[in-house]
Amino acid sequence: MSTEVAEKDILRGGQFLVKDTACEDVFTLEDLNEEQRMMRESTKEFVDRELWAHWERFEQKDYAYTEETMRKAGELGLLSIAVPEEFGGMGMGFVSTMLVCDYISGANGSFSTAFGAHTGIGTMPITLYGTEEQKQKYVPKLASGEWFGAYCLTEPGAGSDANSGKTKAVLSEDGTHYKITGQKMWISNAGFCSLFIVFARIGDDKNITGFIVENDPENGITLGDEEKKLGIHSSSTRQVFFNETKVPVENMLSERGNGFKIAMNALNVGRIKLAAACLEAQRRVINEAVNYASERVQFKTPIIEFGAIQAKIAEMATNCYVGESASYRAAKNIEDRIAIRMASGNTHQEAELKGVEEYAIECSILKVAVSEHVQQTSDEGIQIFGGMGFSADTPMESAWRDARISRIYEGTNEINRMLAVGMLVKKAMKGHVDLLGPATAVGEELMGIPSFDTPDYSELFAEEKDLIKRLKKVFLMVAGSAVQKFGPDLEKHQQLLMAASDILIQTYLVESTLLRTEKNVKRFGEESQKTQIAMTRLGLYRAVDVVSDKAKEAIVSFAEGDEQRMMLMGLKRFTKYTNHPNVVGLRTEIAKGVAENKGYTFDQIN
Template identity: 80%
Template sequence: MNDETKTQKDLLRGGQFLVKETSAENVFTPEDFNEEQKMMRDSVREFVDREIWPRKEEFEKKNYELTEELMKKAAELGLLGVSVPEEYDGLGMGFVTTMLVVDHISGATGSFSTAFGAHTGIGTLPITLYGTEEQKQKYVPKLATGEWFGAYALTEPGAGSDANSGKTKAVLSDDGKYYSINGQKMWISNAGFCDLMIVFARIEDDKNITGFIVENDPENGISMGEEEKKLGIHSSSTRQVFFNETKVPVENMLSERGNGFKIAMNALNVGRIKLAGACLDAQRRVITSAVNYANDRVQFKTPIAKFGAIKSKIAEMATSAYVGESASYRAAKDIEDRINIRQEAGASHQEAELKGVEEYAIECSILKVAVSEDLQNCTDEGIQIYGGMGFSADAPMESAWRDARITRIYEGTNEINRMLCVGMLIKKAMKGHVDLLGPATKVADELTGIPSFETPDYSELFAEEKEMIAKLKKVFLMVAGSAVQKYGPQLEDHQQLLLASADILIEIYMAESAILRTEKNAKRFGEDSQKEQIAMAKLYLYHAVDTINSRAKEGIISFAEGDEQRMMLMGLKRFTKYQNHPNVVELRNTIAEKVISENKYPF
């Protein structure tokens, strides 16, 4: 089926990947980019290579002016307005194209990537998605063209993950014309050069916070702390912001009173998948730098790239990058299709984009966790390949490792996102959006039934791997279904069990995405052309099975006892059993030799 003709019937809802089979033909892959998308990708790469990469060292010297200067250059190319509708001076491009821009901007440096993401995402999106027409006409063109820069002021000293507990207050004036905002915000990206902030404050004793569009005017009671001293992203401006009787016109309230928490959460959904995108080219460039070094570095009269220990690292790094890319663009296209379906049904751009992203909030959280952790591991192995030189600030790996560390914290910590993705899935099941009960009941029946002893036919590509994915889905349904049955609404109090369940869910989505992408490309380009990609999909699944086995076992023995525990552990053994174990060393060597021979990340 052509990706452009997907209907609502063909498109799975968010979270349904767990209980419905997805055909490879219905998955969007990076090999499906159209000419316009390829041109956009190439122009971003050219911008990064020309303007940012040669000045990489300067970003380690807290050169905030450099970040601002390059943001203006990005604006001249239209990159700040990629996702902004054309009527507000943006380029009005689809969700996949905006992901593509965020992806390849990430190859620059963590400092610039953070500034770009904060401005184009949480600094601009709340107005385009929740603003009145007057607010959009007044502010969005300035943000889209880089005339103004945006920031997002949510976090407070006592309100981090618990965002709705902020103490910043907004008090309506006696004449009803403005609100006075008093309070303190911290960790505000772009604070040092922003012209506008999305600020969240509480009116009276409202249960939920409210959003406001606040122009950055020091004459209006706004002051800044010093630039924060940070582990990484050294040239990303990060400051505390203090509001002292800051007057905000009533017409600058964003959406309705008390709607701030909803705005914040929906902005973070977009931010989470974009953050996954913002880790992709960073990985590719780390891999390329590492393999360049491994090919040049000679020890024992041999380039270290020829040693099995180094090949293993290069193969695992490349595999993670390939899988993260596969899953990120799969979800991005699902979101874009859902947005298009809603718009065709008559929804406004605002409503369509909001609901489109919200539909796949589970996948957004999955991707944020998986890809940020893969980036951290990739940079860590990059240091290891460089050896002692990797620990030096004169080599590129040290700053890459430090910049990568923040990705596991912002847009909601990975722990919060793990618990969110399982919690959201259960809520969707309760609303009837995803049928978990039926499949979970079938799995429970299967546990007490007699297993089949027939030898399956695995002659087709990925036949065993796809069967394994189906079995891994049964593991999640077995563990999560039993946990929900046992604890009900109190399940959210059992955080370690939620974390274990989340890891199972994450590995299923990531492994399935790589297999579907590779299957689709093998069918259209031939298996020989996908030899290394087939190896990566199989290698990732092998690790996923191990992770799922370990996490499921931990979950089962934490809440089940006696016969129930024994039966579930037997089921786990059955559901994670390979008929034909892949030769992991051979898979790694196949992948590594391709990367090493091309002296770059080549996929």
């Protein structure tokens, strides 16, 4: 473990809500080292050459080309970034794996899905839960791209309720193998994979069990036809049927009944990686939109000079900047936590599992936020292109369709919203995050007499920092009162949970963004960060609106009388600007910066 990691006070998952973070302690894209920058450039070169230049092939359901490009990615080592060196991988840190996942995913959703399904849920369960023999046998082939993996969890009657699957595993009379029978659906990479990670129930076990199953059609495995989908046209997606498929007992993954835990931990990693996978997609849509708007002339004027177009570009760029800031902050937190655990004696498997699990709240936050950002960005991309955007002859139309699945993958956004708050409450009950003390303090503040002193906001970001502290108080006020009122039954009040979650999400996003910009202003100078400062302020302005709206919705739905009036007055106090930003001016500044850069290039600091 590095001295730097040891000396930093790394927050535990969810603690961002109740503890301050110094800007020096967050990781940003501007912090990439030389090796990571070279890796990013080589990844982008591969994407430009093999994927972006042939985007039409992916729209024409060219499944063979998806497989071909996956093999090329394997030859370049891009499938092995997260795999330990002893199993043929590069053994790189979590930030580097995020970086490759980010920049390899921008060209189209078909390849992005194949890549994510293989490197994540296809390979990772064996790397993190497999025996030494299982890892030696399978992981090197998966890391090189000789074999591809797929993940069989979802069933017709078991989607979000993953542990309710009906697929059965029956031990043979001689005890040498299990016979798996059942139906799985929406299986990415099914058409060309070499092995499946399959979840099945043994007897009447409460929880499902994981198995490594080699893809052999002569062993009771049949595939359905390729699914007809809204987007990701060249991602192989099929149903998989198992009919007494024989699986050696030594191919059980982890312990009997541990499958649900494997599935949930795989989803935690998948969620933050999905956020990363939506970032470069946004950058490329922004770049295409800026290029088109600069060349498209109407009324003798390039449309990029019109305020209505500038507003769209500014919002798109701000979405991307906010998502980047939060995603890489969390990725480095995970990497540091893994390093701390390994230094304390954990194995690589234990350290990575616990390191990611620690930040499950942040993983859900990011999955929701960035998947919604990419949908909004691609939608505005179509609008900037106008009629051409609606045409399949331009990549905007396919970008919009491909983006839509990201709100469903890795647990729907509705599930993840409720999970984020639910996990935070559970952490508080275990004493891992002190919510009770700060929530009580907020309650006492509401009862007290507010200060009428004019705050000193003369320093850069002074008011923004104060606002973010107050947004945290809004969450503590709403969530604290809801927990007090409903107790364990809170999970039944899904609309309240989702409103509270939106407050939590916005708070994490804008704090991460401000910390990134503040760090870069200190080291690169304010002048070099003018556009970033504008994006930070615009992002915060939008967040305050969302927090105010969602908190009011929750308060009027569960509080009454004096309690309701007190909370609404508190909400007004906590979301009040002393100096409102010039929103039109911010958007104009951002659009100008993007146009001058000829696209989204806000992390290219040398």
